[in-house]
Structure formats: C-alpha cells, structure tokens
Amino acid sequence: MQYENLLVENRDGIVVLTINRPKALNALNRGTLADLRQFFGKDALTIEGLKGVIITGAGDKSFVAGADISEFNGLDAQAGLDMSQNGHDIFFLIEKFTKPVIAAVNGFALGGGCELAMSCHLRIAVEKARFGQPEVNLGIIPGYGGTQRLIQYIGKTKALELLMTGDMIGVEEAYRLGLLNHVVPAGEEVNKAMEILTKIAAKAPIAIQKVIECVNTYFSAEGFRREVIEFANTVKTEDFKEGAAAFLEKRAPKFQGK
Numbered sequence: 001m002q003y004e005n006l007l008v009e010n011r012d013g014i015v016v017l018t019i020n021r022p023k024a025l026n027a028l029n030r031g032t033l034a035d036l037r038q039f040f041g042k043d044a045l046t047i048e049g050l051k052g053v054i055i056t057g058a059g060d061k062s063f064v065a066g067a068d069i070s071e072f073n074g075l076d077a078q079a080g081l082d083m084s085q086n087g088h089d090i091f092f093l094i095e096k097f098t099k100p101v102i103a104a105v106n107g108f109a110l111g112g113g114c115e116l117a118m119s120c121h122l123r124i125a126v127e128k129a130r131f132g133q134p135e136v137n138l139g140i141i142p143g144y145g146g147t148q149r150l151i152q153y154i155g156k157t158k159a160l161e162l163l164m165t166g167d168m169i170g171v172e173e174a175y176r177l178g179l180l181n182h183v184v185p186a187g188e189e190v191n192k193a194m195e196i197l198t199k200i201a202a203k204a205p206i207a208i209q210k211v212i213e214c215v216n217t218y219f220s221a222e223g224f225r226r227e228v229i230e231f232a233n234t235v236k237t238e239d240f241k242e243g244a245a246a247f248l249e250k251r252a253p254k255f256q257g258k
C-alpha cells in the first residue's frame, strides 16, 4: 500500500486514515483523491478482519479545507465534469463501503472537506471544527455531492442557506442541525470513533452491511448526476476564473454574472 498523502494505521482491525497535507490545510488535490480511491476501491478490500475506517486530518487546524484551489487553474468544462465525476465516484465508494466509516473532524471541514465528512456514515467533531460549502465564493457549486448530501442531513431550509451564502457554521449549530453525531474535546475525536466502531464490530457484519445499503438506497441518483453537470457549467464561467484567482491572490472576488 503506497500513498502520496494518506497515512494508514491499522489499530486491531480499525483503520485510521489521515489526510496528510497540513501545509495546504489537507486540501484534496489529485494525488489525495487517487489515494482515497486506491484505499476504498482496492486496498481496504484485502485487509483481514477489517472492522471499520476512521478518516481524519493531519495537524490541529483542519480536517480538509476543500478541493485544492491551486489545481483549478485552466480547468475547462470537460475537465470540470471529469473532476466532479471522479469525486462522486470516490465519495460513493466511501458511502457504499460495507464497513462503517467515521469522519473524525479535527478542524475546518469546508467544501470537499464537508463533502468528504458527509460521505462517511457518521461524523464526530472537535469543538473548534467549522463546516461549510463556500464554493459560491469561488463562482462554482459543490462538485463532490454537497448539494445532495447536505439536504439529506440538515434539510432543504438550512442547506439552501448554507449553499447560497457560503457561510461557515460551528459545531453547536452543526450538531443541532443533524450534521454531527457527537462533539468532543480536541484530541478525543479518534478515540470516540474507535469506541463507536468497536461497539458496531460486535454486531452481525452482514446486518451492518445491509443497514448501510438500505439507508443509501433511500436517496435518488438523479440529483447527484445533475450536480456533476452543473458543476461543469459553473467551471466554464468567467466568475469561476475570477473567484479562484481572487482566493489565490488573497483578495475579494468581483463577480459579473458571466
């Protein structure tokens, strides 16, 4: 198992995956997404006695601060479509994984980071964690399932507000809205996830797998497909070029609706 940005530690059948790019706040670049695909699509299937997986971020500031904006330069509509479809495929591997997957959110979970946490079956966050889908600040929409999964967890009222304002919320609100299972002090997030996975591991594995399958089947695929198409449609706008450039130049964007 060779990974570019993923640390993999097997603790008695519970695997702790750490996204390891702390200097970029663990933003999901192509290499990290390839690592996640390799783990959930291939390597994890060969781990003897696997009980469950925990995903967390390296460092004490961020879980994952989104897709890597420095890779956005020169994206066209086709590349946007491919990028979004790739993210959807990987996050569905996680959501459909036959063993429980828990996000241990140790800091910022923004954009693709919030989407990654939402593709996991359960979410535990530390008190200072922050959640949001800030893509509209960049002139695009979420491209890794955020428009669909946010509604599933918190409902249309607050999902629309967060998706349109790009606002971040703290754990108190995230917990109240139903996005989080537990809030714990910093440093306790992986332990809490281990405790829950140990409890689930004592149940019948086939029953757990079928619970995951049935819950996933409750939601339709059409909205996810629409998100991939509309993500690509926003990628081809002038506003997206401006939004991504403004972030990298550390200034406010000037959008023109083009």
Ligand code: COA
Residues within 6 Å of the ligand: 023, 024, 025, 027, 065, 066, 067, 068, 069, 070, 108, 110, 111, 112, 134, 135, 137, 138
């Ligand atoms: N992609 C690439 N690099 C990112 C990143 C991302 N999504 N998020 C943060 N970084 C980088 C910053 O560019 C910065 O790099 P530098 O030190 O080389 O300048 C470094 O991580 C630290 O981030 P910084 O913005 O200086 O930290 P902060 O504490 O002031 O702000 C955030 C933290 C999370 C609020 C801010 O980084 C942010 O808004 N990130 C983007 C979130 C986003 O829009 N995600 C959705 C992308 S589709």
